[in-house]
Amino acid sequence: MINNTLRLRSLxxxxxxTPYTLYILIxxxxxxxxxxxxxxxxIFTSLLSKHIDAKEQYLSQADNLPxxxxxxxxxxxxxxxxxxxxxEYADFNIILGQATDTSITVNLLVNENSLIYCEYGLDxxxxxxxxxxxxxxxxxxIALLLSNLSKNTQYYYRIIQQxxxxxxxxxxxxxxxxxxxxxxxxxxxxxxxxxxxxxxxLYHSELYKLNIANIAFNKPDLFFMLGDDFSIESLIAxxxxxxxxxxxxxxxxxxxxxxxxxxxxxxxxxxxHEQAARYIYEGNFDYNEHYSNLAYSPIYAANxxxxxxxxxxxxxxxxxxxxxxxxxxxxxxxxxxxxxDALFVTLDPYWHSAVAVDSGIPPxxxxxxxxxxxxMGDEQYHWLNNTLKNSTAKYKFVFAxxxxxxxxxxxxxxxxxxxxxxxxxxxxxxxYRPNWELPIHQLMVQKNVTIFFHGHxxxxxxxxxxxxxxxxxxxxxxxxxxx
Numbered sequence: 246m247i248n249n250t251l252r253l254r255s256l257x258x259x260x261x262x263t264p265y266t267l268y269i270l271i272x273x274x275x276x277x278x279x280x281x282x283x284x285x286x287x288i289f290t291s292l293l294s295k296h297i298d299a300k301e302q303y304l305s306q307a308d309n310l311p312x313x314x315x316x317x318x319x320x321x322x323x324x325x326x327x328x329x330x331x332x333e334y335a336d337f338n339i340i341l342g343q344a345t346d347t348s349i350t351v352n353l354l355v356n357e358n359s360l361i362y363c364e365y366g367l368d369x370x371x372x373x374x375x376x377x378x379x380x381x382x383x384x385x386x387i388a389l390l391l392s393n394l395s396k397n398t399q400y401y402y403r404i405i406q407q408x409x410x411x412x413x414x415x416x417x418x419x420x421x422x423x424x425x426x427x428x429x430x431x432x433x434x435x436x437x438x439x440x441x442x443x444x445x446x447l448y449h450s451e452l453y454k455l456n457i458a459n460i461a462f463n464k465p466d467l468f469f470m471l472g473d474d475f476s477i478e479s480l481i482a483x484x485x486x487x488x489x490x491x492x493x494x495x496x497x498x499x500x501x502x503x504x505x506x507x508x509x510x511x512x513x514x515x516x517x518h519e520q521a522a523r524y525i526y527e528g529n530f531d532y533n534e535h536y537s538n539l540a541y542s543p544i545y546a547a548n549x550x551x552x553x554x555x556x557x558x559x560x561x562x563x564x565x566x567x568x569x570x571x572x573x574x575x576x577x578x579x580x581x582x583x584x585x586d587a588l589f590v591t592l593d594p595y596w597h598s599a600v601a602v603d604s605g606i607p608p609x610x611x612x613x614x615x616x617x618x619x620x621m622g623d624e625q626y627h628w629l630n631n632t633l634k635n636s637t638a639k640y641k642f643v644f645a646x647x648x649x650x651x652x653x654x655x656x657x658x659x660x661x662x663x664x665x666x667x668x669x670x671x672x673x674x675x676x677y678r679p680n681w682e683l684p685i686h687q688l689m690v691q692k693n694v695t696i697f698f699h700g701h702x703x704x705x706x707x708x709x710x711x712x713x714x715x716x717x718x719x720x721x722x723x724x725x726x727x728x
Contacts (some may be wrong), residue, residue, distance in 0.1 A: 252284065253395060253497055268414050271526040274482075275429070278463050284653070295378065299710050301580065303344040304728070310399065311339050315560075315647055325594075325687050329613045336416065336417055337353045337354065337355060337406070337416050338354035338355075338499050338500070338503045339351060339352070339353045339404070339416075339419070339503055339506070339507040340352045340353070340499060340502060340503060340506045340511055340553075340555065341421055341506055341507065341508070341509060341510045341511060341555070342510055342511050342512070342554055342555025342556060342557075343510070343555045343556065343557055343563075344421065344422075344423065344424070344466070344467070344510035345412075345423070345424060345560075345563075345582075346394075346396045346397075346423055346424035346562060347392065347393060347394045347395070347396065348390060348392040348393075348423075349390075349391050349394070349400075349421055349423070349510065350388050350389070350390055350391075350555035351363055351388070351389040351390075351391060351402070351404070351555075352386055352387070352388045352389075352553070352554060352555045353381075353386070353387060353389070353404060354384060354385070354386055354387075354496070354499065355381045355382075355383060355384075355387075355406060356383055356384070357408050358380075358381065358382055358383050358408075359380075359381050359406045359407060359408045360379070360380060360406070360407045361378070361379055361380055361381045361382070361387070361404060361405065361407075361450070362376050362377065362378045362379065362389070362404075362405055363376045363391060363402055363403070363404055363405070364402065364403055364404075364405055365391055365400050365401065365402035365403075366400065366401060366402075367398070367399075367400065367401070368401065369401040369418050369420070371630070372401065372403065373403075373567060376389045376390065376391060384496075385509055386496075386552055386553050388555055389404075391426065394423050395423065396423055396424055396426070397421065397423060397425055397426045397429060399420055399421070399422050399609045400420060400422075401418055401419070401420045402418070402419060402420070402421070403415060403416040403417060403418045403419065404416035407619040417507075417699075419507040419508045420464075420508055421466075421508055421509070421510065422466050424562075424583075424585075425584055425585035426585065427586050427587075427639075428585070428586060429585045429587060430585075431465075431466045431584065431585050432463065432464075432465040432466065433466055433467040433468065433584075433587075433589075434460055434463070434465040434467070434468045434469070434509070435464045435467070435468070435469045435471065435472070435644070435698050435718060436468075436469070436470055436471065436718060436721045437470070437471035437472065437516075437698075437699070437700025437701070437703075437717075437718045437719075437720065437721075438454070438471070438472070438473040438474070438516070438700045438701065438703055438718075438720045438721075439453065439473070439474045439498075439720065439721050439722055440469070440473055440474075440476065440518075440720060440722070440723075441453075441474070441476075441497065441498065441722070442476045442478075442479060447703070447720055447721050447722070447723045447725075448626055448720075448722045448723070449723070449724055450501075450722065452721075452722050452723075452724050453459065453501055454501065454504070454720035456721040456722065457501050457502065457504040457505045458504065458505075460504075460505035460509065460649055461505035464508050464509060464511050466509065466510065466584065467509065467510050467512065468505070468506065468509045468510070468512065469512050469513050469514065469591070469644050469698070470511070470512070470513050470514065470696065471514050471516065471644060471645070471646055471699065471700035471718065472513075472514045472515050472516020472517070472518075472519065472646035472700055473516035473518045473519070473646065473700065473701070474498060474513070474516070474519075474549070474603050475495050475498065475518075475519050475546070475549075476494070476518035476519065476520075477490075477494055477518075477519065477520055477542060477545070477546055478518055478520060480494075480720075481538075481539055481542055482519065484538060485537075486538050486539075486541065486542055486545065487538070487545070488543065488545045488548065488549070490553070491542075491545035491546055491548075491549045492545075492549045492553070494549070495549040495550060495552075495554070495685045496553055499553065500683055503665075510630070511554060511555075512556070512557070512589075512591065512644075513550060513554055513556060514591050514592075514593065514644055514645060514646055515578060515593050515595050515596070515646065516646040516700065516701070517601075517602060517603035517646065517647075517701070519546050519578050519595070520542050520543060520546060520548075521543045521546040521547050521550070521578075521595055521596065522543055522595040522596065522598070522601065522602070523543075523595065523596050523597060523598055523599060523600055524598065524599055524600050525539065525540060525542060525543050526540070526543045526544065527599070528540055529599055529600065543596075544572045544573055547570075547573045547576060548572075548573060551574075551575075551577060556580075557577060557580040557582070558575050558577050558580075559575075559580075562582055563580050563581065563582045564580065564581050564582070564628070564632060564637045565577070565579055565580030565581065565628075566578050566579050566580070566593075566596075566624075566625070566628075566728060567594070567626075570601075576593075576596050578593035578595075578596045578627055579591050579592050579593045579628070583636065583638050586638060586639040586640055587638055587639070587641070587642060588632070588633075588636040588638035588641045588642065589595055589642050589644070590629065590633070590641070590642065590643045590644065591643075591644045591645070592620070592621060592625065592629065592643065592644065592645040593621075593625075593645070594621040594622075594625075594645070594649075596618065596626070597620065597621050597622030597625050598618075598619050598621070598622070599620075600618045600619060601619075602619050602649070603647070603650070603701075604688040616649065616659055616660040616666075616667055617660050617661070617673070617677045619649055619660065619661075620661055621632055621661070621685075623680060626661075626678075626681055626685070629685075629688070630682060630688060630692075633655075633688065633689070633692035633693075633694065634692055640695045641692065641693060641694045641695050642694075642695060642696050642697075642698065643689065643694055643696070643697045643698070644697075644698045644699075645697070645698075645699055646699065646700050646701055647699050647700065647701035647702070648662055648699060648715075649662055651701065651702055652702065653699065653706075653708045653710070653715035653717065654699075654708040654710050654715065656693065657686050657710055657715075660677070661674070661677070661678055661681070661684060661685055662684055662685045663684050663685075663686050663687075664684040664687070686710070686711070686713070689714055690711045690712065692719050694713050695713075695714065696713075696714040696715075696716050697713060697714065697716070698716050698718070699714050699715065699716070699717055699718075700717065700718055702715055702717045703718075703719065703720045703723065704719060705717065705718060705719040
């Protein structure tokens with residue numbers, strides 16, 4: 246309990262030990278937080294089919310209203326007469342991101358070279374504003390910025406595409422919200438460790454689709470993925486890594502996420518299997534000529550991440566990492582902002598640790614035996630301290646892939662998180678972090694962090710330490726009993 250405002254509502258079905266895995270949906274309503282765990286029943290095909298049908302019916306009613314030709318304010322001029330019909334109603338691979346109080350970015354993919362623009366407004370049947378017309382290349386992400394929006398407002402939008410100067414396609418009508426005002430009701434979702442590379446062991450695509458369908462049904466304003474969603478380790482292991490192949494890894498997730506993120510702003514957090522890490526970028530590993538392309542892997546990962554997803558960079562609305570690296574530019578790895586009564590903070594130790602934060606890439610590296618060598622870095626720590634200190638938000642949520650290994654309460658004493666050596670016998674924080682005010686956990690306690698969300702462990706587990714909730718999440722596509 247946090248000031249009697251946090252309530253956990255669990256809904257569970259255990260027919261024949263039916264496995265369940267879903268994301269966590271947090272609903273902030275005035276002075277209350279409802280902490281809802283959605284449970285999926287996947288064992289019976291008939292129930293599965295009904296569930297999907299219900300979602301499709303809902304989405305068709307809510308988001309797929311047929312366009313009204315008389316209200317189209319389009320800027321395309323077809324070379325030949327064109328009659329709109331329902332069969333031309335097109336869907337685009339859309340992922341929203343970088344939501345602010347007055348703007349949002351629509352990142353999309355098209356299947357054919359074409360001209361596109363976005364039409365948007367306050368009425369789902371009348372889109373009065375539109376973005377500039379852009380040239381889109383097939384299978385290449387392109388970003389459309391919707392700006393000069395009103396605060397705390399729901400907008401409707403659709404993509405309009407023209408192919409070969411004649412054929413016009415109208416996208417489905419979707420919606421989103423700009424930044425909520427304080428005390429305004431809204432919800433956000435969280436998931437971790439989807440691991441699509443682990444087919445049939447940790448990843449079941451049909452279950453993942455159901456998870457995405459539930460997100461679409463609930464339409465949270467914001468959604469967080471806590472890492473291990475874009476593993477590139479198999480490409481490194483067989484020395485076949487390239488920018489094109491890494492792009493494919495990041496593009497493949499969109500095939501699932503597009504089912505919900507057309508109406509929800511997405512935020513990504515790096516995990517250890519993304520291998521977007523400073524120690525690789527700087528060459529802090531034993532060179533092996535067989536892995537000649539290894540040093541490029543974090544560059545490929547960072548570039549694909551920024552290209553295929555609209556991620557926050559430091560601005561008047563978002564605070565974050567100002568670090569710029571050669572061949573990458575801004576890392577966009579950690580950032581923070583406020584939405585309604587909540588402060589949202591994302592962390593990334595991987596780009597700031599001189600050694601592997603977790604296990605490296607077998608057989609080249611092993612995890613450092615000196616836990617004090619692993620660090621989020623001075624700059625990120627001081628940014629975190631100032632961000633928490635300067636926020637007056639009622640609720641403060643922090644997101645990261647993991648603390649520093651498996652678990653939460655059992656390892657909080659370790660190194661920069663708790664200040665003690667690995668055996669918890671000697672407090673050495675002042676010796677190893679002389680420029681830091683407090684260990685990370687103590688800092689979050691002092692600055693009244695509400696929940697620290699983490700992944701990595703692949704289990705649903707809630708631990709409360711010094712009134713800070715450490716919430717671990719299950720994998721969204723894992724139907725095993727222990728998930």
